[in-house]
Amino acid sequence: MPSIQETALKHGLSPDAPVVAFEGVSIGFEGNEVLRNVSFTVMPGETRILLGPAGGGKSVLLKLVDGLLKPDSGRIFVFGEEVTAMPERELFKLRRRIGMVFQESALFDSINVEDNVAYRLNEEGVAPEEAHRRVVEALEFVELGHAIEKFPSELSGGMRRRVSIARAIITGPDLILYDSPTGGLDPITSTTIIALVAKQRDVSQTTSLLITHRLQDAFTLATHYYNQKEQQLEPLPKGTLEENTKFLVLNEGRVVFDGTTLELTHTEDPWIREYLA
Amino acid sequence: MPIPLPSPTAWVKSKLLALQEYSLLAGRAFRSLLTPPIYWGDLFQQMDLIGVGSLPIVVLTGFFTGCVLALQAATALQQFGAVSKTGNLVALSMVKELGPVLTGLMVSGRNASGMASELGSMRVTEQIDAMRALGVDPVRKLVAPRILATVFMLFWLSILSMCMGILGGGLVAVFLLGLDGHAYFTSTYSALVWADLWQGLTKPVFFGFIISSIGCYFGMQTKGGTQGVGRATTEAVVASSILIIVSDFILTRFLIGILGR
Numbered sequence: 094m095p096s097i098q099e100t101a102l103k104h105g106l107s108p109d110a111p112v113v114a115f116e117g118v119s120i121g122f123e124g125n126e127v128l129r130n131v132s133f134t135v136m137p138g139e140t141r142i143l144l145g146p147a148g149g150g151k152s153v154l155l156k157l158v159d160g161l162l163k164p165d166s167g168r169i170f171v172f173g174e175e176v177t178a179m180p181e182r183e184l185f186k187l188r189r190r191i192g193m194v195f196q197e198s199a200l201f202d203s204i205n206v207e208d209n210v211a212y213r214l215n216e217e218g219v220a221p222e223e224a225h226r227r228v229v230e231a232l233e234f235v236e237l238g239h240a241i242e243k244f245p246s247e248l249s250g251g252m253r254r255r256v257s258i259a260r261a262i263i264t265g266p267d268l269i270l271y272d273s274p275t276g277g278l279d280p281i282t283s284t285t286i287i288a289l290v291a292k293q294r295d296v297s298q299t300t301s302l303l304i305t306h307r308l309q310d311a312f313t314l315a316t317h318y319y320n321q322k323e324q325q326l327e328p329l330p331k332g333t334l335e336e337n338t339k340f341l342v343l344n345e346g347r348v349v350f351d352g353t354t355l356e357l358t359h360t361e362d363p364w365i366r367e368y369l370a
Numbered sequence: 371m372p373i374p375l376p377s378p379t380a381w382v383k384s385k386l387l388a389l390q391e392y393s394l395l396a397g398r399a400f401r402s403l404l405t406p407p408i409y410w411g412d413l414f415q416q417m418d419l420i421g422v423g424s425l426p427i428v429v430l431t432g433f434f435t436g437c438v439l440a441l442q443a444a445t446a447l448q449q450f451g452a453v454s455k456t457g458n459l460v461a462l463s464m465v466k467e468l469g470p471v472l473t474g475l476m477v478s479g480r481n482a483s484g485m486a487s488e489l490g491s492m493r494v495t496e497q498i499d500a501m502r503a504l505g506v507d508p509v510r511k512l513v514a515p516r517i518l519a520t521v522f523m524l525f526w527l528s529i530l531s532m533c534m535g536i537l538g539g540g541l542v543a544v545f546l547l548g549l550d551g552h553a554y555f556t557s558t559y560s561a562l563v564w565a566d567l568w569q570g571l572t573k574p575v576f577f578g579f580i581i582s583s584i585g586c587y588f589g590m591q592t593k594g595g596t597q598g599v600g601r602a603t604t605e606a607v608v609a610s611s612i613l614i615i616v617s618d619f620i621l622t623r624f625l626i627g628i629l630g631r
Contacts, residue, residue, distance in 0.1 A: 161499050185505045199500035213504045260504075
C-alpha cells in the first residue's frame with residue numbers, strides 16, 4: 094500500500110496539508126439550519142465515509158466541498174484554496190480537479206453515454222480520437238464498454254451510476270465526491286459499485302468523500318481491498334483494517350463522530366451505538 | 371385549518387429578491403456573450419428550434435390577423451367612404467403593433483414555456499449542478515445562447531408576420547371586398563414611413579429578450595420536482611406575456627416621443 098507521501102506526490106499534493114478542510118461551517122435553508130458548526134479535515138489518499146440519518150446534511154456537505162453551495166458562515170478549503178472566498182469563475186477551474194458522482198447520477202439525458210462521459214474532455218477541447226480512447230478506457234474501468242452508444246434512458250439505475258463514476262474519473266481527478274452511489278440499488282449492484290469505489294481508491298489512490306446509507310458498504314470499504322491481479326474485492330487479512338478509510342458521522346447537522354473504523358466500532362456514544370446496531 | 375396569510379414584508383422581500391436574481395442572471399448572460407467561449411453549436415441549435423420551429427404558428431397568426439384586420443377596417447371605413455384606405459390601416463397596424471406583439475406572444479407561448487420546462491427539468495434532476503461540477507458555466511452554455519437566438523430570430527419572425535398580415539389583408543381586400551389589388555398594395559407601401567418601420571423593428575428586440583430571459587429565469591429557479599417544473603412553465607408564459615404587453619405600451623410611448631409618430 095503506498096504511503097501518504099507517495100499518494101500526495103502522485104496527485105501533486107502536499108502530504109501534510111489536508112485536501113479538504115471545514116472550519117466551523119454552518120448553512121441553512123428557509124430558516125432551517127442544515128449544518129451547524131461543522132469542522133473536519135480529509136488528508137491526501139484518505140477515503141472519508143459520511144454516515145448519518147437521511148436529512149442530516151450529508152449531500153449539502155458534499156455540494157459545499159465542490160462550491161455548488163455557499164455556507165452561511167465558516168470557511169472551506171479544498172487543495173489549500175478557500176472555496177468560500179472564490180467567485181464562480183475561479184471555482185470552475187478548481188472543479189476540474191474534482192470528480193462528483195451525484196445521488197441520482199445526473200446524466201445529461203439528451204446526449205448518449207459517450208458524450209456524457211466525454212463532457213469535460215469536449216469542453217477542454219481534447220481531440221475527438223483522444224477523447225474517444227479515454228471514454229472507452231473509463232467505461233471499461235466500470236465494465237460498461239458495451240453501453241457507449243446508449244442513451245441514459247436506456248440504462249438501468251446501476252448502469253447509470255457506473256456511467257456517472259466513469260464521467261467523474263475520466264480526467265483523473267485528485268478528489269472524488271460520491272453522493273450515495275449505492276442509494277436505491279439492489280444488494281448485488283451495490284456490491285459492484287462499492288468494488289468500483291475500492292478499485293479507484295486502491296488503483297489510483299484518489300482522495301474521496303463517500304456518502305452511504307448502507308453500513309455494510311461502509312464496512313466493506315474498511316475491511317476489503319481491490320486485488321488488481323484477480324480483478325475483484327478481497328478481504329484484508331484478519332485483524333487488519335484499511336487505514337486510510339475513516340468515518341464522519343452527522344446527526345441533525347452536527348458532527349457526532351470523526352475518526353477511524355476501530356474508533357467507530359468501539360465508541361461509547363449511545364446514539365452512534367444505536368445507529369450502528 | 372385556516373391558511374395563514376403571508377406577511378406583506380415577506381412578500382415584498384421575496385419579490386425584490388426575485389428581481390435581483392433575475393437581474394443578475396440577465397447581467398451574467400449578457401457578459402457571457404461578450405467573452406469567450408461562446409457556444410456557437412448551441413446558439414445555432416436554439417436558432418433552429420426557436421426560429422424555424424416557430425415559423426408555422428407565426429405565419430398562420432400573421433396571415434389571419436391581416437385577414438381579420440382588413441374585414442374590420444373595411445366595415446369601419448365604409449361609413450366614411452374610405453374603403454380604399456384599408457391597405458393603409460392594415461399596414462400600419464401590422465407593422466407598428468400587431469406584427470411584433472402577436473409574434474412575441476406566440477413565441478412566448480411556445481418558447482418561454484419550452485425553456486422553463488427544459489431548464490427546470492435539468493435543475494430538478496441535478497443536471498445543472500452536474501454541469502457546474504464538470505467545470506461548465508450553465509449561464510454561458512444554456513442561458514446566453516437562448517437569449518441571443520430568441521432576440522435574433524424574433525426580429526425576423528416579426529418581419530415575416532408583418533408581411534403575412536399585409537398579404538392576408540390583401541387577399542381579403544381583393545377577393546372578399548372587391549378592391550383593386552394594385553391599389554391595396556400601393557396604399558400599404560405609401561402608408562409606411564421609416565419611423566413606422568423603426569418602431570416595428572425595435573419592439574421584437576425587447577420582446578425577444580423578455581421571452582428568453584424570463585423563460586430561462588423561471589427554469590433556473592425551479593424547485594420541487596415535476597410539480598415545480600409545471601409551475602415554472604406556467605409562470606414563465608404568464609410573466610413573459612404580461613411583460614410583453616406592458617413593455618409594448620412603454621416602448622410605444624417612448625418611440626412615438628422620439629420618432630414623432
